[in-house]
Amino acid sequence: MRVPDYPIGRPPATPSLAAILRERIQRDGPLRFADFMALALYEPTLGYYARETRQVGRDGDFFTSVSVGPLFGELLARRFLHEWRTLGSPARWRIIECGAHDGSLAHDILQAIAQLDPKAFSALEYAIPEPLPRLQAAQREKLATFDRQTRFLTDASELVADPRPGIAFGNELLDALPFHVVERNENRWSECRVAINRDDQLGWEMHPITDATLREALARLGDDFPDGYRTEVRTNFSDFLEPLTRSLTAGLLLWPDYGFARPEYYHPDRKTGTLRTFSKHRAAEDPLATPGEMDITAHVDFTAVAEAAIALGCQPTVFRNQGAWLTQIGREWLLSLEGQTASAELRQFQTLTHPAHLGGSFHVLELSWNQAAPGPSAADCHRLALQACPPHQSR
Numbered sequence: 001m002r003v004p005d006y007p008i009g010r011p012p013a014t015p016s017l018a019a020i021l022r023e024r025i026q027r028d029g030p031l032r033f034a035d036f037m038a039l040a041l042y043e044p045t046l047g048y049y050a051r052e053t054r055q056v057g058r059d060g061d062f063f064t065s066v067s068v069g070p071l072f073g074e075l076l077a078r079r080f081l082h083e084w085r086t087l088g089s090p091a092r093w094r095i096i097e098c099g100a101h102d103g104s105l106a107h108d109i110l111q112a113i114a115q116l117d118p119k120a121f122s123a124l125e126y127a128i129p130e131p132l133p134r135l136q137a138a139q140r141e142k143l144a145t146f147d148r149q150t151r152f153l154t155d156a157s158e159l160v161a162d163p164r165p166g167i168a169f170g171n172e173l174l175d176a177l178p179f180h181v182v183e184r185n186e187n188r189w190s191e192c193r194v195a196i197n198r199d200d201q202l203g204w205e206m207h208p209i210t211d212a213t214l215r216e217a218l219a220r221l222g223d224d225f226p227d228g229y230r231t232e233v234r235t236n237f238s239d240f241l242e243p244l245t246r247s248l249t250a251g252l253l254l255w256p257d258y259g260f261a262r263p264e265y266y267h268p269d270r271k272t273g274t275l276r277t278f279s280k281h282r283a284a285e286d287p288l289a290t291p292g293e294m295d296i297t298a299h300v301d302f303t304a305v306a307e308a309a310i311a312l313g314c315q316p317t318v319f320r321n322q323g324a325w326l327t328q329i330g331r332e333w334l335l336s337l338e339g340q341t342a343s344a345e346l347r348q349f350q351t352l353t354h355p356a357h358l359g360g361s362f363h364v365l366e367l368s369w370n371q372a373a374p375g376p377s378a379a380d381c382h383r384l385a386l387q388a389c390p391p392h393q394s395r
């Protein structure tokens, strides 16, 4: 799958990530934060995600819904099977999982589909685009028992020649896509780039906005911001989503992640944005401190995702907090519990849905896709995206 700024090619000869960053800054000048983040997380051998697979879970740096247990995968499997039936139970269908990490969620989903609907299972191709070799090796190992269903790729564009009906999704994937950092002063935005400061350390440097795509994205945020307001903006959703839509004839794109609708994300009171780093379950805010040693993330502007998807011809159909969404798709499973009050699965459900855990701050955006349906005019994308992602929603 193609994401701008995702570094591709041979790793430089220098062994340390800090040395690579310095070399890049000395050669090309201050780095855009998205380029810095792409190197810090995804440099093919030294990046945070390239070096090992232990980032997620109790012994790692952070939890995700996958760490809670297999129930998340089972509920996703139920949603995907519903989609398969809605599509007319096609004889060949595809699930594309992006950001599959060590393959745990894929394993939970495949196991559940095999149990719930053997016919759908035998018609399924489960495709995992993964540019990082170490993660792909972990996925192949974890999914060895599903070798008839799985397909491993480095890039989603490899599927475009043979599109099928199905689903593309990624759990906590969009928050890991590189973003730009910007600051507002005297009614003007500047881009915060990464430079080498007078103390010979990595530091921030302000630059005028020269990138037209970033300028357009900033124009959509309005202009009611106090001086010193710092935030993040992603301009790569369209490049990310496009090969996924082209790999599916019809179906669903689905994105669970932490984030907000735009009016909540870019609220004037959110003066320091949402950029965070994670290491050993501790959140911090200085992404320049130890590049390659910690995760770097920021919340997702779901309105921007919807805008990019609408422009590609998708239709946003659901935007809900994870608690409400899982309760809806898990109805049949909940009814099947028949009066049980305590079980490992119920505890997982509570963690996944409780507003104080993962149910409140996480949201799910569903987009329906049909290659044959006409897309809206460019002028309509903005209005439709704002309607699709209402702020403070809890439907």
Ligand SMILES: C[S@@+](CC[C@H](N)C(=O)[O-])C[C@H]1O[C@@H](n2cnc3c(N)ncnc32)[C@H](O)[C@@H]1O
Pocket (backbone or CB within 6 Å): 001, 002, 003, 006, 049, 056, 064, 065, 066, 067, 098, 099, 100, 101, 105, 129, 130, 131, 132, 135, 170, 171, 172, 173, 176, 177
């Ligand atoms: C926060 S982790 C989430 C892992 C897993 N989905 C989960 O929920 O536990 C983000 C993952 O997205 C992957 N990733 C980021 N950008 C990607 C891209 N363009 N293509 C495929 N994977 C990507 C990272 O390598 C990492 O494994």
